[in-house]
Amino acid sequence: MPALSSRSKQKKASECNIVLAGVGGQGVLLLAEILGNAAVEDGFNARVSEIHGMAQRGGAVISDVRIGEKALAPTVLEGTADAIVGLEPMEALRNIKYASNDALILINKTIAKPGATSLNMAYPSLEAMQEKIRMFTRNVLTIDATSTAKTLGNVAVQNIVMLGALAAVGELPLKLETLRSTIRASVSERYVDINLRAFEAGFASVSSGR
Secondary structure, three states, X not given: OOOOOOOOHHHHHHOEEEEEEEEOOOOHHHHHHHHXXXXXXXXXXXXXXXOEEOOOOOOEEEEEEEEOOOOOOOOOOOOOEEEEEEOOHHHHHXXXXXXXXXXXXXXXXXXXXXOOOOOOOOOOOHHHHHHHHOOOOOOEEEEOHHXXXXXXXXXXXXXXXXXXXHHHHOOOXXXXXXXXXXXXXXXXXXXXXXXXXXXXXXXXXXXXXX
């Protein structure tokens, strides 16, 4: 695992910009909702953007989350994101323009081609996409959130695996217990346990390797 640069907690507390990117059905919106609600619960100003792209299952989806006193507008400007969370690797690459020079790029390695992708269009390998992303920043972390979610018993919790990984890296000015309590409040009671286990699995996948 590549070394990840340390970041200023003070800077993150005043302004933390996160771009969430994936395809429909991967839980981008729920992930944005959890982050926004957790930020408010911890006393931060928070803004969550509208969806950009196709909201239906299979279409590309992006949501911006801005946390902190400087988070006055809902959208992240190009070159200012502290983290890009790509639930699908191509969607991380598509949105790399939003990354700051030392942004963390957190990628789910499982490819899920957006429904709008032409059948005649060559889809690059994961390695090729990672190489292109590293032209913008060396702060790249790839995990297999989809496989982890499947092991837990429900692929739908891959977004919460990614949330756990993001929390473990230290990119969020949010308390872990606040994230856990917000997960509990954001999903149906029958799915609370598996989502909490997904969060812990994502956290462990990063913290165990650092």
